[in-house]
Amino acid sequence: MEMRSKVPLILWVLVGLVELLFVQHLEASAGEWHIYKEVRTRSEDGHTLKFCKNLNGPVTAWLILGKKLEGAFKGRLPVYRIDDGSIRSIADSEKKTPKEGTYINWEIDDGKASPGQLLKEFMEGKRVVFQYYLYDGVIKEAAFDLSGCREAISELLTSRLD
Amino acid sequence: MSDLLGRHYKLFLIILCIFLFAGYLQRCNLSSYSSRRLEYGFHGVEQWAVGPMRWTWKTARLVVDAKTDLLGLYVYNLQHLKSGPAGVPLKIFVDDRELDIVHLKQNYLTGLYYYIPGIAGRDISIDLYLDKTFTPYKSGLGYDFRQLGIAVSRPVSLEIMPPDGIGFYEWESWDEAIPGLSIEGPVKVRWTGRQSSLPMEKVRKAQRRLFIKSLHPDIGTRPVKLKLLGDRDALAEVVFTDTSWKEIIVSDDQLRQNKVLTLVVSRTFNPKELGISDDSRDLGLVVVLP
Numbered sequence: 096m097e098m099r100s101k102v103p104l105i106l107w108v109l110v111g112l113v114e115l116l117f118v119q120h121l122e123a124s125a126g127e128w129h130i131y132k133e134v135r136t137r138s139e140d141g142h143t144l145k146f147c148k149n150l151n152g153p154v155t156a157w158l159i160l161g162k163k164l165e166g167a168f169k170g171r172l173p174v175y176r177i178d179d180g181s182i183r184s185i186a187d188s189e190k191k192t193p194k195e196g197t198y199i200n201w202e203i204d205d206g207k208a209s210p211g212q213l214l215k216e217f218m219e220g221k222r223v224v225f226q227y228y229l230y231d232g233v234i235k236e237a238a239f240d241l242s243g244c245r246e247a248i249s250e251l252l253t254s255r256l257d
Numbered sequence: 258m259s260d261l262l263g264r265h266y267k268l269f270l271i272i273l274c275i276f277l278f279a280g281y282l283q284r285c286n287l288s289s290y291s292s293r294r295l296e297y298g299f300h301g302v303e304q305w306a307v308g309p310m311r312w313t314w315k316t317a318r319l320v321v322d323a324k325t326d327l328l329g330l331y332v333y334n335l336q337h338l339k340s341g342p343a344g345v346p347l348k349i350f351v352d353d354r355e356l357d358i359v360h361l362k363q364n365y366l367t368g369l370y371y372y373i374p375g376i377a378g379r380d381i382s383i384d385l386y387l388d389k390t391f392t393p394y395k396s397g398l399g400y401d402f403r404q405l406g407i408a409v410s411r412p413v414s415l416e417i418m419p420p421d422g423i424g425f426y427e428w429e430s431w432d433e434a435i436p437g438l439s440i441e442g443p444v445k446v447r448w449t450g451r452q453s454s455l456p457m458e459k460v461r462k463a464q465r466r467l468f469i470k471s472l473h474p475d476i477g478t479r480p481v482k483l484k485l486l487g488d489r490d491a492l493a494e495v496v497f498t499d500t501s502w503k504e505i506i507v508s509d510d511q512l513r514q515n516k517v518l519t520l521v522v523s524r525t526f527n528p529k530e531l532g533i534s535d536d537s538r539d540l541g542l543v544v545v546l547p
Contacts, residue, residue: 164306176417184420226417232368233307233331234423236415 134247137161142237144223146203146214148251153190154204154214158225160197160237166230168199173227177220177241183213210252218245296320298385300403307331307366313406315390319383324414326377327423329370333408334361335391343530343537347407350384351376357451359539360527361407370415370423372454372519374488383412418517422455426538428546435468435502435545449541454519459546460507467505468545471497473526474533482523483542487515497542520544 135145141161148154160167172186185191191201204214217223220241227235298317302309310333321328334345344360351373361367373381385407393401430443438444460467471481476499485492485505492511495503507518522541529537 171421174417174420182417182420224416226415226419228419229307229368231331231366233366234329234368234370234415234419235413236417238416 132251134244134251136239136241136244138237138239140237142225142239144225144239146217146248146251147200148206151206153202153206154210154248154251155200156203156217157198157200158185158227158237160227164197164229164235167197167227167235170230171228173199173225175223175225177216177223180216180220183216206252210248214248217241218248220244295382299409300405303408305333305408308410310408310410312403312408313385313387314404315387315406317385317406317409319385319409319412321381321383321412321414323373323376323379323381323412325416326374327370327372327415327418328376328381328383328412329368329415329423330383330412331366331368331410332361333366334363335405335408341530342532343527343539345387345389345407348384348386350382350386352381353384358525359450360530360537362537370419371452372418372423372517374486374517374519377414385409418454418456420456420458422453422459422546424450424453425455425544425546426450426540431543437502437504438466438468438545444545445547446543446545448538448543449520449522450539451525451541452519452521453541453544454517455546457507457512457515457518460518461512462547463545465507465509465512467507468502469495469505469520469542470500470502471542472500472540473497473524474531475526476500479524481542484521484523486519486521487511488517492518 130150131147133145133147135143137143138161143157143159143161145157145159146154147157158173172184172191174182174184176182185199185201188201188203192199203217204211210218222238223241224236224238227237229235296318298314299311300314302311304310319330328351332347341360344362344365347359347361348355349357349359349369351371356371356373357369359367359369387406390404390406392404393399425447426449427447429446429448431446432443435444469483473479473481476497481497483495483497485494485507492507492515493505495505497503520542525539525541527537527539528534
């Protein structure tokens with residue numbers, strides 16, 4: 096009983112210590128810290144689409160497949176279409192991750208000035224469909240609702256400290 | 258007890274019939290029954306890595322509410338279902354029209370995709386016909402006494418026509434001079450199946466010129482017909498009577514008015530089935546594509 100009554104006190108002390116360490120570390124090496132923000136949405140099938148940005152860095156888009164579809168990006172890279180727009184291929188992006196695992200990310204905007212055409216399309220769209228290609232020629236699609244995407248990406252882009 | 262049965266045997270017979278009929282309805286998957294929504298020929302749903310799959314009987318019918326004109330399903334053939342040298346022949350009919358005959362390799366998941374203009378927004382039936390089944394128990398695969406055909410996914414409606422098209426085999430490089438086509442080095446070609454489709458954008462990239470040829474071993478005696486279809490209408494029909502290249506030009510209007518070009522070949526040939534080579538693909542025509 097005695098020990099149980101001391102639990103809040105111990106927790107409070109621990110929180111205090113962590114806070115102290117955190118602040119000290121921040122002061123000691125402020126240049127090594129990163130501001131990293133992300134906005135994300137999920138499809139009905141459990142896949143994830145997210146946009147990430149480092150402070151003053153580029154915006155990267157991520158497509159993460161929710162199911163165990165290892166090797167989904169080993170062959171042809173996915174394509175996507177927003178509403179009735181043109182079909183865009185992730186292969187056209189110069190900076191993208193290696194084709195491993197069940198996720199892929201690619202640079203969609205340099206994040207320096209106002210959003211570029213590719214990012215704008217997401218912000219102004221209503222729905223995006225990604226088509227990805229599994230082994231043996233199986234083709235699958237993942238659809239994401241883009242309502243609210245404009246506000247989310249605007250928030251992502253305005254997260255500057257300078 | 259026997260007295261009771263004797264007096265009410267008619268009632269017992271009726272109850273038995275009701276149970277039998279209910280079992281039959283369940284097997285036929287008639288939860289949402291209507292004359293058009295009759296599905297049959299499947300065992301229960303199994304969860305596979307690629308999604309839910311069902312084993313078929315010898316014949317099976319799927320009913321699907323097609324959301325787009327692009328229909329797909331994937332099928333799996335276990336090695337224990339043996340047939341001809343090239344694999345198990347699967348006949349596919351859509352709305353009672355023969356769509357394709359493909360040989361399924363053993364232990365192989367095959368994606369089958371078709372562009373069928375006009376099916377979007379409709380209930381369509383897909384009939385699958387095999388020439389035999391197998392029993393896992395007899396093949397030493399445990400105590401599974403079911404008669405199995407192939408495993409089939411739920412049909413899917415694709416929203417995007419893949420930029421490289423559907424129904425084609427992988428790219429090949431051929432060292433061949435094609436009359437009328439000046440390309441340095443080997444040409445990039447693809448074999449069609451029975452029905453293949455590609456975005457008109459590809460045709461535009463090829464300057465509206467398609468170079469196609471047949472290599473059917475019996476082409477000299479049995480001509481092969483190729484139908485070129487647009488989004489709604491037939492664009493042209495070409496007959497192949499030999500193995501020379503034919504140049505087909507898609508007009509500017511046809512290019513503008515259609516998003517997809519579909520090539521329907523009257524018959525395919527399977528080199529392995531015919532004992533020509535180890536190639537077990539069902540080959541239609543060879544197309545030069547950019």
